[in-house]
Amino acid sequence: MPSRLNPYLNFDGDARQAMEFYQEVFGGTLALNTYGDLGGQPAGETADRIMHGMLETSAGFTLMGADNPPGTPHRPGNDVSVSLSGDDSAELRGYWDRLSADGTVMVPLEKQMWGDVFGMCADRFGVSWLVNISGTEG
Numbered sequence: 001m002p003s004r005l006n007p008y009l010n011f012d013g014d015a016r017q018a019m020e021f022y023q024e025v026f027g028g029t030l031a032l033n034t035y036g037d038l039g040g041q042p043a044g045e046t047a048d049r050i051m052h053g054m055l056e057t058s059a060g061f062t063l064m065g066a067d068n069p070p071g072t073p074h075r076p077g078n079d080v081s082v083s084l085s086g087d088d089s090a091e092l093r094g095y096w097d098r099l100s101a102d103g104t105v106m107v108p109l110e111k112q113m114w115g116d117v118f119g120m121c122a123d124r125f126g127v128s129w130l131v132n133i134s135g136t137e138g
Helices: 015-026 044-048 089-100
Strands: 004-011 029-034 050-056 062-067 080-086 104-111 117-122 128-133
Touching: 004 015, 015 029, 015 050, 015 062, 080 089, 089 104, 089 117, 089 128
Parallel strands: 004 062, 080 128
Antiparallel strands: 004 080, 029 050, 050 062, 104 117, 117 128
């Protein structure tokens, strides 16, 4: 799969409703994963919050979204990240290296519980980036 760049929206507990709304607007296929789906037994209502949602439409749109992780403040107006994803590890790691240089790494680029390599950073201008390398690379 070629690398893709698309918006990633952050929500404060209403990601499911928002992503279902966007599906009504744009059509397409919606996949939602909760924090509870991935194990670790999150406490209380956190288990039902959306850890990752992806809407793919026949028009070629991809919109991703999630509820903020527990303990992460929601900052309206600053709730959009840019997602880079694909399976070209060298290409995506190169983007990561350049984007995170002189920036702030919130989640190091490393293998995650869902099997992909993922990282989250803010570049030196404060723009939030999510990088996900699909597959089982270590």
